[in-house]
Amino acid sequence: MGYSCxxxxxxxDDGYQVRYYLKDKNKDENEWVKxxxxxxxxxxxxxxTPRQRMEKAMAxxxxxxxxxxxxxxxxxxxxxxxxxxxxGQKHHQELNVYFVHADENPESPVVYExxxxxxxxxxxxxxxxSNHKDIKGLNEKQAALVRQAWAYLVSADPQVMQKFWRVxxxxxxxxxxxxQSLSTNWFIxxxxxxxxxxxxxxxxxxxxxTSLIQESYELYANQFGVSLTKDDYKYxxxxxxxxSLDGMVDASLRYKExxxxxxxxxxxxxxxxxxxxxxxxFAGGIHxxxxxxxxxx
Numbered sequence: 001m002g003y004s005c006x007x008x009x010x011x012x013d014d015g016y017q018v019r020y021y022l023k024d025k026n027k028d029e030n031e032w033v034k035x036x037x038x039x040x041x042x043x044x045x046x047x048x049t050p051r052q053r054m055e056k057a058m059a060x061x062x063x064x065x066x067x068x069x070x071x072x073x074x075x076x077x078x079x080x081x082x083x084x085x086x087x088g089q090k091h092h093q094e095l096n097v098y099f100v101h102a103d104e105n106p107e108s109p110v111v112y113e114x115x116x117x118x119x120x121x122x123x124x125x126x127x128x129x130s131n132h133k134d135i136k137g138l139n140e141k142q143a144a145l146v147r148q149a150w151a152y153l154v155s156a157d158p159q160v161m162q163k164f165w166r167v168x169x170x171x172x173x174x175x176x177x178x179x180q181s182l183s184t185n186w187f188i189x190x191x192x193x194x195x196x197x198x199x200x201x202x203x204x205x206x207x208x209x210t211s212l213i214q215e216s217y218e219l220y221a222n223q224f225g226v227s228l229t230k231d232d233y234k235y236x237x238x239x240x241x242x243x244s245l246d247g248m249v250d251a252s253l254r255y256k257e258x259x260x261x262x263x264x265x266x267x268x269x270x271x272x273x274x275x276x277x278x279x280x281x282f283a284g285g286i287h288x289x290x291x292x293x294x295x296x297x
Contacts, residue, residue, distance in 0.1 A: 014191045016053060017166070018045040037223055038241055038293065040166040050123040054114055057125065057171045057192045058100065066131040067111040071101040079115070079147040081155065083267040091265070093155035094118060095147065102129075112172075113143055117154050122161035124150065125172035127194075135186070135196060136175040142202040146173050149208040156265035157258075164212075168220040169193040173212070175202070183211035185219050193219035206268050210255075214275050217254040221247035233279070241295040245287035252276040253286075258297040 012020040012032070017040060020032045035045050048056060058069035076097035084090050100112040113126040126146050128137040138146065153160045164170040169192065176184055176196035183197045195215040201207045225236030226247035233248040243253035252275045259272040280286055 013047055014189075015056060016046070016048060016191055018047065036240060037167045037169075037220060038239075038296075041163060043162065043166060046166065050116070050121055053165075053171075054100075054112075054123050054125055057188075058112055060188055060192060061127075064130055064132045064135055065111055065127060065137075067102055067129075071103050071108065071111065072106050073098045073100050073114070074106050075099075076113070079151050081148060081151040083152070083155075085156075085265045085267055086269055087264045089265070091155045091267075093151045095151050095154065097147065100125075111137075113147075115147060115150050117158075117161050119154075119158060120162060122165065124161055124165070124170070127172060127174035130174065134176055134178045135194075136177060136199075138173070138175060138202070142175070142199065145202060145205060145208055146212075149205060149212060152205075152209065152266050153212065156262040160262075164216045168216040169223065170195060170212075170216040170219055173197065175199050182207055183215050185215040185222070187219065187222055190223070193222075206270060209266065209268070210270060210274050213258055213270075214251060214255045217251035217258075218248060220254070221251045238289060240292040242289040242291050243295060245289050246279070248279040249276070249286050252279050254295065254297060257295065261297050 010022040011018045018035055020034050023031045023033045055069050058067060062068050076099050079095040079097055081093050082091070096116040096118055098114040098116065099110040100114060102108040102111050109129055111129045113128050114123050116123045126138055126143050128143060130137045171192040171194065173195045177199060179198050181198065182201050183195060186194045186196055195212055197208065197211050224239050227234045227236065233246050235242070235245060235247050242250055244250040256272040256276060259270050263270050263272070
C-alpha cells in the first residue's frame with residue numbers, strides 16, 4: 001500500500017488501483033472511504049495503463065517465473081476466431097498477441113504472452129515459462145487454447161477483460177500441476193490474481209472457459225476474506241452484492257448469472273451449474289444473503 005495524490009485527493013493505493021480515498025466530511029473532520037470492487041468497474045480508480053499493469057504484474061511475479069518484467073515485447077500473430085454461437089449468430093473476433101521475452105534480446109525465451117482486446121486496449125497474460133516447482137507455463141498447444149477461449153469471451157461479453165481485472169483482479173493464466181480439480185486461483189500480495197488450470201483439462205475449450213469465469217469470481221470472493229477450512233468457505237466480510245454467505249457458492253452463483261446472460265453468445269454450451277453442485281455439497285449448501293446492491297455479471 002502507498003499514499004499518493006490523485007486530482008488533489010489523498011488516496012491509498014496498492015500500486016495498481018486506489019483502495020481508499022480521503023473524503024472531507026466537514027471543515028474539521030475527514031473520512032477514509034474504502035473503494036469496493038464493484039465500484040472499480042468504470043476504471044476511474046486505475047493507476048496504470050493496461051501495459052503498465054502487465055509490466056508491474058510480471059515484476060511482482062518474479063519469484064514465480066524468475067523474470068523481472070523488463071524484457072522486450074515482440075508482436076505475434078493475431079488470434080482470430082470466426083464462429084457461430086449457440087443461437088445461430090455469426091461472430092468475428094480478433095485479439096492482438098505480444099510475446100514478452102526474458103531480456104532485451106528478441107531471440108530470448110518467451111516468458112509471458114499478453115493478449116490485447118483491440119477495442120478496449122485491455123490486456124491479460126499467460127505464463128509461458130516459470131521456475132516455480134508447482135506453477136508452470138503453458139506449452140504452445142495449451143496457450144493457443146487459452147487465446148481461443150479469451151477471444152470467445154471478449155466476443156460474448158466485450159467488457160469481460162475490464163471487469164475481470166478491475167473488479168475480480170484476474171491478471172492471467174498458468175498451470176498448477178499439483179491440484180486434483182479443474183482449476184484453482186492464487187492471489188499475489190492480494191493485488192494480482194492467477195487462474196491456475198490443471199493441465200489434464202487443457203484440451204477442452206468448455207472447461208477452459210469455465211475455469212476463466214469461475215476462478216475470476218472466486219478471486220472476487222477472496223478479496224472479502226474466505227475461511228478456507230475443511231468444512232466451509234464462509235465470508236469474513238460480506239460483499240455488498242453477495243449471492244451467498246459462502247464465498248465459493250457465491251462465486252458459482254455469479255458464474256451461473258454470467259452464463260445465463262452471455263453464454264448463448266459462445267460457440268459451445270456451458271453448464272451454468274458446473275461448479276455449483278460441488279460447492280453446495282462441499283460447503284454445506286446455499287446460504288442466501290440480502291445484498292445491498294444488485295449483482296451485475
